[in-house]
Amino acid sequence: MADRWATWLAERRFGGDEDARRESQEMFDEFRRRVLDAARIEEGDTVLDVGCGEGLIGFGALGLVGEDGRVIFSDISEDVLNVCRAIADDDARCEFVRASADELPLEDASVDAVTTRSVVIYLDDKEAALREFFRVLRRGGRLSMFEPINRFGWPEPDGVFSGYDVRDVRDVAKKIRGCYGAETLVGWDERDLLPWVEAAGFTDIELTLELEVKPHPPAQTRNWDAFRNFAPNPLAPTLQEAMDEALTTGEKAAYVRAVGVGGRGDVVVRMSCSLVSATRTLLFGGLTVAE
Numbered sequence: 239m240a241d242r243w244a245t246w247l248a249e250r251r252f253g254g255d256e257d258a259r260r261e262s263q264e265m266f267d268e269f270r271r272r273v274l275d276a277a278r279i280e281e282g283d284t285v286l287d288v289g290c291g292e293g294l295i296g297f298g299a300l301g302l303v304g305e306d307g308r309v310i311f312s313d314i315s316e317d318v319l320n321v322c323r324a325i326a327d328d329d330a331r332c333e334f335v336r337a338s339a340d341e342l343p344l345e346d347a348s349v350d351a352v353t354t355r356s357v358v359i360y361l362d363d364k365e366a367a368l369r370e371f372f373r374v375l376r377r378g379g380r381l382s383m384f385e386p387i388n389r390f391g392w393p394e395p396d397g398v399f400s401g402y403d404v405r406d407v408r409d410v411a412k413k414i415r416g417c418y419g420a421e422t423l424v425g426w427d428e429r430d431l432l433p434w435v436e437a438a439g440f441t442d443i444e445l446t447l448e449l450e451v452k453p454h455p456p457a458q459t460r461n462w463d464a465f466r467n468f469a470p471n472p473l474a475p476t477l478q479e480a481m482d483e484a485l486t487t488g489e490k491a492a493y494v495r496a497v498g499v500g501g502r503g504d505v506v507v508r509m510s511c512s513l514v515s516a517t518r519t520l521l522f523g524g525l526t527v528a529e
């Protein structure tokens with residue numbers, strides 16, 4: 239059985255629902271476009287995609303580095319690296335490195351761009367990872383990171399769960415909520431992230447923060463099976479798993495009546511993300527020089 243990262247990427251983020259998978263693609267394409275734009279990749283570059291997953295960013299980069307460039311797909315999960323290996327189909331420009339982002343087995347100053355998309359959020363030691371990104375970048379190299387800021391939407395107000403009004407089953411919802419909200423994911427925000435990037439050594443940094451409060455339900459919430467089998471991130475349980483863990487049979491029935499088939503009202507989702515682009519510049523006599 240594949241590990242939690244691979245199973246989440248393949249199934250659990252879509253609640254096992256094909257419509258959800260299809261409809262999410264447009265959003266992923268947009269994430270990829272933005273990360274690659276900010277990385278300013280040129281032909282011949284060596285790009286390191288950290289936490290590459292199924293290769294959303296890495297294979298996008300491969301289309302930009304030309305015949306002489308390289309893409310290093312790096313991830314903690316051998317299972318997702320195997321997915322990328324299969325897609326790469328022996329393309330000699332692709333390398334695969336199993337490593338944790340905070341301990342990269344790469345030479346100093348050996349890559350032109352480092353990219354991440356929803357990876358740093360999962361790391362216990364985010365600052366150590368940023369120091370590694372700085373170390374492996376050559377002078378003039380670029381960092382492009384797109385990371386969710388979960389603290390914006392978490393914790394939700396009392397009586398709201400997953401964007402739904404759960405006032406009628408408030409106490410039951412509270413128990414379910416207790417299964418979510420790992421500190422690694424919600425214990426920081428953009429006000430921490432920028433100083434971490436700076437402390438790693440980057441001197442030319444831009445952080446763009448986006449905040450959204452939207453009434454549209456994601457595709458996963460349209461049918462009950464997809465909703466209960468959906469896990470919001472690889473570290474989180476599905477709603478079904480959380481209910482099984484935290485609720486009695488009676489509580490489960492009450493919650494399903496309130497939010498299950500036909501019971502769900504309008505949903506309001508609060509989401510936030512940050513896009514960081516930074517350059518490893520050379521500080522020289524008070525002048526900043528990008529080589």
Ligand SMILES: C[S@@+](CC[C@H](N)C(=O)[O-])C[C@H]1O[C@@H](n2cnc3c(N)ncnc32)[C@H](O)[C@@H]1O
Nearest residue numbers: 243289290291294313314315338339355356357
């Ligand atoms: C939400 S997925 C994002 C995957 C990919 N970047 C994308 O945009 O689709 C998070 C990825 O981070 C990887 N990951 C988790 N912890 C990691 C660590 N300590 N070091 C490197 N990668 C890690 C997971 O295996 C997973 O592939």
